[in-house]
Amino acid sequence: MKDPEGWFRAVYSDIPLTTQWDDGSHTGDGLGNTPSSSSSQPHMVFSMLKDLDVRGGHRVLEIGTGTGWNAGLLAHRLGEENLVSVEFDPVVAEGAAENLRHAGLSPRLVVGDGRKGHPEGAPYDRVIATCSVREVPGAWVEQTSTGGVVVAPWGTLYGGEAIVRLTVQGRTASGRFTRSSAFMRLRQQRADRPPHGAYLKGRKWPADGARSTTALSPADVGGWVEQFVIGLQMAGAFWTVERYGDGTYTLWTYSTDTLSWASADYEPGAASFDVVQSGPRRLWDETEAAYRWWEGRGRPGFDRFGLTVADGREQVWLDSPDHPVPAVG
Ligand SMILES: C[S@@+](CC[C@H](N)C(=O)[O-])C[C@H]1O[C@@H](n2cnc3c(N)ncnc32)[C@H](O)[C@@H]1O
Incomplete structure (x- = not known):
């Protein structure tokens, strides 16, 4: 340890500390490295523990040991025999x-x-994941006792993520999102995003794309809740941004099947934005419909959404389970 005082200051700061990059294949010397393990931000760790609501005698399963800090807190609270x-x-x-x-x-x-x-340690009263998921694995629900709780960061492919707190009843788990989060994804659920070249396939933009204009600014769809809401409604879609250095940029949206793409050009202060769409899915129209759905419901934050997991199927809802978030497209 080259700088023990620096590390000491760091661990007592309210920041996440990356402890591994690129699954350990890189030492983390700066640009281009993706964090793959960390000590989570203390504020987030304690908020999630509050959601978990452990009581003396509870048995807890944690997914994502990382540095062991959260495991240590739980083992200290519950006794090391009660934590896996x-x-x-x-x-x-x-x-x-x-x-x-x-x-x-x-x-x-x-x-x-x-x-x-x-399974050897089940049943658990509490399950906590400290890496995010796109789908809650069925085993977590199966290994939790009825009345038990699963706390996990849950996000969409498109973007946006929040902590969900599910109460388990048999093979069903249901509950609300509690707060915004940004965890590293469970390794086996990382996004598969084909490269830009897989879409235009050597043709020059706008290729066969249909041109239109929109009054919805591409900048308006970029917020964390907005991405979450759009991602809920647009399965198999993701985006990238191409910046031109003068404040303008293109928001590219793609379908993972590489059949559809859309470009939407942002210009600061403009009232109308150029759009080009290609393929069987009209991805900008879908983005706009998803955004307008959210706008029409009063721009709800994460805490108005909830998730139900039943027999391997997931449904996100607004306010109550009988108001599922619809798909567009
Ligand atoms: C944010 S870190 C965990 C922080 C940790 N709880 C702590 O207190 O330091 C996320 C961890 O999840 C691990 N992880 C990713 N996919 C996993 C999987 N399928 N099973 C178990 N751990 C996984 C990563 O290797 C990483 O160490």
Whole structure:
């Protein structure tokens, strides 16, 4: 440790600390590296623990051991015999075991794919994931007792993410989103985003695209809640931004099947924006319809949305389970 005081200051700051980049294939010297393990932001860790609402005697399963900090907090609170924590990356898991040993704790640490939970230790009263998911793995619900709680960061492919707090009843789990979050994705649910070249296929823009204009600014769809809401309604869609250095940019939207794309050009202060769309899906029209749906309901924040997981099917709803968020397109 080159700078113990710097590390000490860092761990007592309310920031996330990346401890691994690119699944350990890189040392994290700056540009182009993707964080793949971290010590989460303390504020977020404590908010999620509040959502988890553990009581003495509870058995807890954690997915994503990382540094072992959250596992240590839970083991300290509940007794190390009541905590199981699963980490996919063996090197990260080894580091966590060492960190916990230094703190005088040795809870059950499992190296493996957290999607499977840890059936040997079930049933659990609480399950907490510290990596985000696009789909709640069925094993987490199955391994939680009725009345138990699953807390997990849940996000869409398009973007936007929030913590969901599900109460389990048999094979069904349902509950509301509690707060905005931005976790690293569970490794096996990372997005598969084909490259730009897979869409225009060597043709020059606008290729066969149909031109139109829109009054909805591409800048208006970029907020975290907006992305979440659009992502709920537009399955299999994602976006990138191409910036031109003068404040203008193109928002590109793509379908993962590589059949459809749309470009929407942003210009500061403009009232109308140029759009080009190609393929069987009209992706800008879908984006606009999804945004208008949200606008028409009073621009709800994350806490008005909820999720129900039943027999492997997921449904996000607004205000109550009988108001499912509809799909567009
Ligand atoms: C934000 S870090 C966890 C922070 C940790 N709870 C702490 O207190 O330091 C997310 C962790 O999830 C792990 N992870 C990703 N996919 C996983 C999977 N399928 N099963 C178990 N762990 C996984 C990553 O390797 C990473 O270490």
